[in-house]
Structures are given as C-alpha cells and as structure tokens.
Amino acid sequence: MSTSTDPTEKIATTGTTPSVSLRGLTKVFGGTTVVDDLSLDLTSGEFFSLLGPSGCGKTTTLRMIAGFSDPTAGTILVDGEDVTSTPPHKRDVNTVFQSYALFEHLDVRGNVGFGLRRKGLDKRTIDQRVSEMLELVELGDRGKERPSRLSGGQRQRVALARALINQPKVLLLDEPLAALDLKLRHQMQAELKQIQREVGITFLFVTHDQDEALSMSDRVAIMNQGVIEQCGTPEDVYEHPTSVFAAGFIGTSNLMTGTWSDGCVCVTPTLRIPAPGHQGSAEGDTLSITVRPEKVWLGDLTPQMFRLPGTIVETSYHGATTQYVVSIGPDLTVTVLEQNLPRMRAEDRWNPGDQVEMGWLPEHTVVLR
Numbered sequence: 044m045s046t047s048t049d050p051t052e053k054i055a056t057t058g059t060t061p062s063v064s065l066r067g068l069t070k071v072f073g074g075t076t077v078v079d080d081l082s083l084d085l086t087s088g089e090f091f092s093l094l095g096p097s098g099c100g101k102t103t104t105l106r107m108i109a110g111f112s113d114p115t116a117g118t119i120l121v122d123g124e125d126v127t128s129t130p131p132h133k134r135d136v137n138t139v140f141q142s143y144a145l146f147e148h149l150d151v152r153g154n155v156g157f158g159l160r161r162k163g164l165d166k167r168t169i170d171q172r173v174s175e176m177l178e179l180v181e182l183g184d185r186g187k188e189r190p191s192r193l194s195g196g197q198r199q200r201v202a203l204a205r206a207l208i209n210q211p212k213v214l215l216l217d218e219p220l221a222a223l224d225l226k227l228r229h230q231m232q233a234e235l236k237q238i239q240r241e242v243g244i245t246f247l248f249v250t251h252d253q254d255e256a257l258s259m260s261d262r263v264a265i266m267n268q269g270v271i272e273q274c275g276t277p278e279d280v281y282e283h284p285t286s287v288f289a290a291g292f293i294g295t296s297n298l299m300t301g302t303w304s305d306g307c308v309c310v311t312p313t314l315r316i317p318a319p320g321h322q323g324s325a326e327g328d329t330l331s332i333t334v335r336p337e338k339v340w341l342g343d344l345t346p347q348m349f350r351l352p353g354t355i356v357e358t359s360y361h362g363a364t365t366q367y368v369v370s371i372g373p374d375l376t377v378t379v380l381e382q383n384l385p386r387m388r389a390e391d392r393w394n395p396g397d398q399v400e401m402g403w404l405p406e407h408t409v410v411l412r
C-alpha cells in the first residue's frame with residue numbers, strides 16, 4: 044500500500060507499473076461510508092485476495108474497479124491509466140461472479156466466444172481461441188453442451204474461460220467458489236491457482252473464507268468496515284497480525300489483554316507473558332496479545348520457552364489434529380492445536396482434568412494494535 048495521494052502519478056512497485064492502483068477510493072451509500080479512503084497497488088501477475096466478512100465492502104470495491112459503480116471519491120488506475128470515468132466495456136478488466144451469469148440460450152463454446160464475437164474477430168480466430176480456453180479449463184469435450192447441463196464447478200469454469208478469453212489486464216473474481224460444496228471448492232481452488240499461473244493475468248479475488256485466501260494468494264488484504272486492516276503475504280498476515288480484528292478473522296487466536304510492564308504483558312497479577320520484540324508502549328499501557336494455537340506446546344517444552352501451568356478442560360479429535368482447551372486461570376483459556384503424529388496413540392492424548400505444563404517461544408507472542 045502507498046500513502047501517495049497524487050492520482051496521476053504512476054506508482055512503482057518492484058520496478059513495474061501496478062496492474063491496479065486505488066487511490067483514496069471511497070463509496071458512500073445514503074450517508075453510510077461503505078468503502079473508506081482505500082488505497083492499494085496490485086503488482087502485475089499477482090494473485091491478490093481481498094478477505095473480509097460479509098458486508099465489509101468487497102463487492103462494492105470490485106464493482107467500482109469494473110466500472111459498474113461510480114466512486115464517491117478517489118481514483119482507479121488500471122495499468123497506469125486513469126479509468127475512473129471510463130465506461131465498463133472500455134476498461135481492460137473482466138469480472139467473474141459467484142452466480143455464473145452464463146447465457147443459457149448459448150452452448151459452452153458460444154458463451155466462451157461471446158467477447159471475441161462482440162469485438163468482431165473472424166470465425167477461425169474465435170474457434171481457435173475458444174478451443175484453447177476450453178482446454179485450459181479442462182472442458183475440451185463439453186463445447187456443444189448447454190450450461191444448464193453442467194455441474195456448478197463446470198459452469199464456473201465456463202465463466203472463467205469466458206472472462207479470460209478477452210485477455211484482460213486484471214480479472215476480478217467475486218466469491219466465485221462460494222456456491223460449491225467443500226470438496227469441489229478445494230479442487231477448484233487448486234485449479235484456479237494453476238490457471239492463474241499459466242495465464243499470468245493479475246487476479247483480484249474476493250472471499251470471506253480465510254483458508255481460501257491463505258492457500259491461494261500471493262498477497263492478502265484483510266478488510267473490515269470499508270478499510271484495509273492489514274495487507275501482506277499469507278504468512279505475514281497469519282504469523283504477524285497487527286490488529287485484534289486481523290488476528291481474530293484469520294485462524295483461531297488466543298486473545299488476551301493486559302498491561303505493559305517491564306517487557307511483559309500482565310494479564311493477571313500472576314500471569315506475566317513476555318513479549319521481547321515489542322516496542323513503543325509505555326508502562327501501564329493496555330495491550331492485546333495473541334498466540335496461535337499450533338505454537339503452543341503441551342509437555343516436551345524446550346528451555347527457551349515461556350511456560351505456565353494449566354488444566355485441560357476440553358479435548359476434541361479432528362482427525363489430523365487434536366484441539367485442547369486449557370484453563371490457565373479464572374475465565375482464561377488457551378486453545379492448543381497438536382498434530383496427530385504417526386506414532387501417537389489414543390492413550391497419549393490429554394484428557395479433561397489433566398494438569399499440564401504448557402509453553403511457547405516468547406517470539407510467538409504477538410502484540411496487537
């Protein structure tokens with residue numbers, strides 16, 4: 044993200060012009076600010092996700108980039124060109140929606156070739172490009188089918204092919220997998236990522252699903268109430284959340300609040316959690332901290348670890364992992380996630396009532412805004 048406010052300026056990101064630059068993008072609906080002074084640069088060829096809860100302004104942002112909705116304020120640049128007042132069909136941008144919006148009166152080939160026919164390309168070129176696109180999305184043998192005969196996943200691949208055939212600078216995807224069941228969704232996530240790598244087009248992918256965003260993206264922006272709370276690589280935003288919202292929205296977080304004193308966050312008079320890397324707080328400041336459940340160990344602690352006693356209150360088996368809820372004081376619990384390793388047996392698991400010593404490395408205590 045850049046703080047620059049000059050809308051005509053071409054902003055350098057890793058030496059190239061960003062595919063999309065948003066500068067102070069704002070949308071107000073009837074007195075409510077839905078997108079609030081949003082600034083963002085997308086690097087050419089990246090898979091970028093906008094992640095946030097329902098109603099935070101994701102679709103509104105995409106619609107403004109696509110040109111379907113006028114910003115109240117701010118500027119949109121596509122590949123360095125100001126398109127803020129350019130009509131949608133003249134923007135080098137295509138959109139894939141959750142509802143596939145296919146033309147039911149056309150077969151699959153007719154749907155995919157639609158954009159090229161409208162551009163007036165000759166039939167041979169269109170046929171060839173349509174065939175290439177259908178190969179890309181693995182629908183080579185379904186060209187003559189009506190969309191209504193296809194499954195949800197196949198329909199979404201037709202929608203993707205129909206958008207990609209126009210070779211846009213940027214593809215906007217608004218929760219394209221949300222209507223699919225979990226197994227198909229996982230499969231399509233991998234395929235979509237693969238296709239994006241092959242075509243090299245910038246993808247701006249909108250989702251409310253944190254796993255989806257983490258597993259697919261080069262970068263993720265976490266959005267809340269019209270503003271971007273945090274932007275970074277999946278690892279960045281997961282391992283180093285900067286706000287309570289970001290920590291809570293991605294993954295399970297063990298949020299605790301206390302006062303800053305002598306390099307520790309004092310959650311209770313007896314529970315002092317060291318946060319060695321933290322700077323910028325004064326003695327007595329109130330701080331929130333988190334530690335991710337998989338960073339916490341039960342037993343087998345190393346000498347470097349911060350340690351504290353606890354009591355198991357809940358054990359739940361999840362196949363690949365076991366989750367424990369550990370009480371560390373009145374109204375204070377920590378959730379712990381353990382891998383079920385090959386050598387582990389059922390009797391090795393902790394049970395409610397067991398006293399444990401738990402711990403984590405001090406650098407895994409994350410201090411939040």
Ligand SMILES: Nc1ncnc2c1ncn2[C@@H]1O[C@H](COP(=O)(O)OP(=O)(O)O)[C@@H](O)[C@H]1O
Binds near residue numbers: 103
């Ligand atoms: N055309 C509109 N008129 C009035 N309010 C709208 C309109 N479109 C969206 N909103 C409101 O803007 C907010 C953000 O909506 P949206 O961008 O669709 O969120 P998201 O896609 O993140 O779920 C919601 O509160 C929604 O009700």
Ligand SMILES: [Mg+2]
Binds near residue numbers: 101102103217
């Ligand atoms: Mg939406």
